[in-house]
Amino acid sequence: EAQVTQNPRYLITVTGKKLTVTCSQNMNHEYMSWYRQDPGLGLRQIYYSMNVEVTDKGDVPEGYKVSRKEKRNFPLILESPSPNQTSLYFCASSSPGLLNEQFFGPGTRLTVL
Amino acid sequence: GDSVTQMEGPVTLSEEAFLTINCTYTATGYPSLFWYVQYPGEGLQLLLKATKADDKGSNKGFEATYRKETTSFHLEKGSVQVSDSAVYFCALRHTNTGNQFYFGTGTSLTVIP
Numbered sequence: 087e088a089q090v091t092q093n094p095r096y097l098i099t100v101t102g103k104k105l106t107v108t109c110s111q112n113m114n115h116e117y118m119s120w121y122r123q124d125p126g127l128g129l130r131q132i133y134y135s136m137n138v139e140v141t142d143k144g145d146v147p148e149g150y151k152v153s154r155k156e157k158r159n160f161p162l163i164l165e166s167p168s169p170n171q172t173s174l175y176f177c178a179s180s181s182p183g184l185l186n187e188q189f190f191g192p193g194t195r196l197t198v199l
Numbered sequence: 200g201d202s203v204t205q206m207e208g209p210v211t212l213s214e215e216a217f218l219t220i221n222c223t224y225t226a227t228g229y230p231s232l233f234w235y236v237q238y239p240g241e242g243l244q245l246l247l248k249a250t251k252a253d254d255k256g257s258n259k260g261f262e263a264t265y266r267k268e269t270t271s272f273h274l275e276k277g278s279v280q281v282s283d284s285a286v287y288f289c290a291l292r293h294t295n296t297g298n299q300f301y302f303g304t305g306t307s308l309t310v311i312p
Contacts, residue, residue: 126304180300185248192242193241
């Protein structure tokens, strides 16, 4: 089954404790992206990647890191989480063509105390 | 730069009512346009898309027409059901911006029996 998976689905952590949210897709997509969703603000892009070893900042990259060492994986790293990073996070992937939609993961609900 | 503007929510309708959710975009050229739906507790999934002017996307009774002259992609459904209660996101993808996706802020729809 074609899908984007994220882990963990739910995470409660404390300020300053490094964490990684994993994202994996099995569709051989070149394009992958991370978003955060907050009430009243919709989806905001954190980082995206056009292909292996190619990443770029989205609209709200501060406090986040990403890497793209393999085509299927695109982990999101919070080196020193803060309470303002409490949010719902989505990973997405897509083929590069203009006509192609993004496929989304199920989301990761992160709470930083 | 490219952007998407959606009507503010939340929207509450009675079952079998007519639905319109407005979406307008700002972009040069001819982006592809999408509507995504997010059911409670789930990730986003594609509802419909249109890839050129005057195209009509349709799915599950929903329709949207790509209007270049008004830069709009309004979502409509003739008779909503309780199961349509969700958050709806309008989005565009544009080659001029590296095939990036831009999302609106989302419109929450609640359908009451």
